[in-house]
Amino acid sequence: MLKFGILLFAGFLFICCGESLSQNVKVSPKSTSNETDWDARRKSFHREFFQGLKDRLKKEALSSGLSPLIDSTFPKEDIEIRFYLFPSYIMPSYKGSAVEKSLFQLKRSGSNWSAKIIRETLCKNNSRERITETLNSPKSNWENLWKQLQNGNILTIETGIEDGLDPDTWLYIIETKVDGEYRYFYFWSPNEKSEVKESVQIAKIFNLIAEEFDVSDVKAN
Numbered sequence: 001m002l003k004f005g006i007l008l009f010a011g012f013l014f015i016c017c018g019e020s021l022s023q024n025v026k027v028s029p030k031s032t033s034n035e036t037d038w039d040a041r042r043k044s045f046h047r048e049f050f051q052g053l054k055d056r057l058k059k060e061a062l063s064s065g066l067s068p069l070i071d072s073t074f075p076k077e078d079i080e081i082r083f084y085l086f087p088s089y090i091m092p093s094y095k096g097s098a099v100e101k102s103l104f105q106l107k108r109s110g111s112n113w114s115a116k117i118i119r120e121t122l123c124k125n126n127s128r129e130r131i132t133e134t135l136n137s138p139k140s141n142w143e144n145l146w147k148q149l150q151n152g153n154i155l156t157i158e159t160g161i162e163d164g165l166d167p168d169t170w171l172y173i174i175e176t177k178v179d180g181e182y183r184y185f186y187f188w189s190p191n192e193k194s195e196v197k198e199s200v201q202i203a204k205i206f207n208l209i210a211e212e213f214d215v216s217d218v219k220a221n
Contacts, residue, residue: 113142138212
């Protein structure tokens with residue numbers, strides 16, 4: 001019951017009701033005939049969370065000064081990818097302030113690439129500040145970064161579920177609009193050493209972004 005309560009608390013923070021989506025949550029490990037009541041409730045929670053996440057992403061975009069990606073219109077050859085990080089109790093630090101959430105935006109308009117990160121920080125006096133930082137070119141150059149992201153399956157990863165949700169769980173979300181197709185997926189506390197494929201894939205992608213742009217506060221485990 002404690003674990004389920006943690007899930008409900010996390011859901012309360014992030015879920016907004018939304019219509020059913022064509023995308024489905026991929027449950028890992030696969031269901032078996034020996035599935036417990038806890039397993040069933042956990043998977044049900046993730047499906048409901050996934051369905052409500054689209055509206056939450058719209059609100060997060062607007063609060064960050066961006067248009068919702070799902071509603072954005074631009075030429076089919078253009079690209080936009082957004083990386084969201086919502087820490088839990090232990091927050092990363094940026095210039096002495098705790099980062100409550102981060103949004104990293106990667107764009108290609110025509111042949112021009114750009115990247116920026118928007119952080120919402122909690123200052124020492126408990127006030128909140130939104131800090132937008134335009135970033136320099138990635139270390140390996142734009143086209144090579146894009147190739148690495150594609151090789152990391154950023155266009156095909158599915159949301160996965162891993163056993164043993166920790167109370168200090170961080171939520172990592174990736175939202176993409178490529179070739180005119182919109183999609184999104186997430187994972188709780190992805191880890192490169194996980195036995196769950198989606199966890200490893202998402203962790204590697206966030207770690208690639210952190211390394212290429214020197215933004216260590218978006219790094220996964």
